Amino acid sequence: MCLSKWQGYFIIMMVKLKKTANLLFTKNGKYGGNGKMEIVCLDLEGVLVPEIWIAFSEATGIPELKKTTRDEPDYDKLMNFRLGILKEHGLGLKEIQETIATIDPIPGAKEFLDELRSMTQVIIISDTFSQFAGPLMKKLGYPTIFCNELVVAEDGEITGFKMRCEQSKLTTVKALQSIGYDTIASGDSHNDIGMILASKAGFLFKSTDAIKAEYPQLPAYETYDELMAAIKEVL
Secondary structure, three states, X not given: OOOOHHHHHHHHHHHHHHHHOXXXXXXXXXXXXXXXXXXXXXXXXXXXXXXHHHHHHHHHOOHHHHOOOOOOOOHHHHHHHHHHHHHHHOOOHXXXXXXXXXXXXXXXXXXXXHHHHHHOEEEEXXXXXXXXXXXXXXXOOOOEEEEEEXXXXXXXXXXXXXXXXXXXXXXXXXXXXXXXXXEEEEEOOHHHHHHHHHOOXXXXXXXXXXXXXXXXXXXXXXXXHHHXXXXXXXX
């Protein structure tokens, strides 16, 4: 199983918790299931916060950086393309972090997360990077996030990236399922489809018409109220 050390600790913690309780208590004191613990797995960008690379594209005036996983399903290809553009324009981590500092969650996102976390366990599973995620997690109330890591030179140039593992979202969902958890997943892009299809229930959220047409079997929602209602139906 291709998980990092700290993610392994998280899974171990969950196993220990499962041994001590067959049912999940929520904050309102009610039982949270039928003997299985459930975890909601959410994408980050496009679901809870605006797309970082689109914001950076607008800040720098470089239209090529607007391309996201909605447009390019091959994440390695997409990231190598982005790194090439950054190198061409002499841009590094500092400039991207300056843009991230100006990004706020999508209106209603934190309230949605707060309510969801009062009912069940929630993990954000994202293909973003730890060097990007910190300020955004603070604004969202520090939810748990599994993400990746950039390789950064001393001068701030981004020289590469380290993925947690291949198909990291699907791998994480399967790892949680392997220790007895039901997963419920939602995202907006091509790289979310694996975890959505593999879960007990899955939903597209704020996705593109093309992706919705490609996966007509997946319920698709545009508002947090709609998504919350759908999640409550399957908890």
